[in-house]
Amino acid sequence: MRFLPFALLILASTGFGQQTFVSKYDLYTGYAFLDSPRISLFQNGTQLQVGMRPRTWLSLGFDYSYTKGNLEITPDLLPSELQTRLGGQLAALAAAGRLPAGYHLIVPATSTTQTFAMGPQLAYRHFQKITLFVRPSMGAIREMAVPKPKDPIAAAIVAQLAPEGKKRDWQGFYGIGYGFDINLTRNFGIRTQGDLVWDHLFNDLLAQGRWTTRFSIGPCFNFGRNIAAKP
DSSP: OTTHHHHHHHHHTSOBSOOSOOEEEEEEEEEEEEEEGGGTEEEEEEEEEEEEEEETTEEEEEEEEEEEEEEEEOGGGSOHHHHHHHHHHHHHHHHTTOSOTTOOOOEEEEEEEEEEEEEEEEEEOOBSSEEEEEEEEEEEEEEEEEEOOOSHHHHHHHHHHOTTSOEEEEEEEEEEEEEEEEESSSSEEEEEEEEEEEEOTTTTTOSSOEEEEEEEEEEEEEEEEETTSOO
């Protein structure tokens, strides 16, 4: 909810009165980032939405985002059984004098994430120049991680865990989305929105799931007939 103070400031300067023009369709595209603090992953990219409004307060639509960023994989993120196995391997290397003093296993990786969602969005249109909305965030997330080991020991371990040199996974996610549109004209506005979702990608390598925040801002376009007009 980091943009809530800005939203309140906008509301304070916005005229009251029910919106009298609500288009049938809308399209949005803009900048987006995904932030997954548990695995120190921050990704930049884009988000696309298309929607249809059967009611002034309800939209049904499709949501897609594509982001890319970097993370570091450390042993504490792994399941306990895998941690024990790797610990035994590192101990054997140390006993053989092949492990540098003070060595810490860290594997950088590049991660590409795509999200896909469909569903409803509820809108509040009491203000003429701003539309508030909230939605359930449920869908599928696809992620591909490409490890970038920096030393021979890390490279040997990556070869065990990801023989193809990369890991891919599909998982479901769920959470909540929220935001607002600043309506500059009937057909054009600026959308600011966020989502907070839970997923457990790569559950064979990561011991726990993660909360991910997605933030997005960009232009939205409204078109089609006015569904707020009285018949």
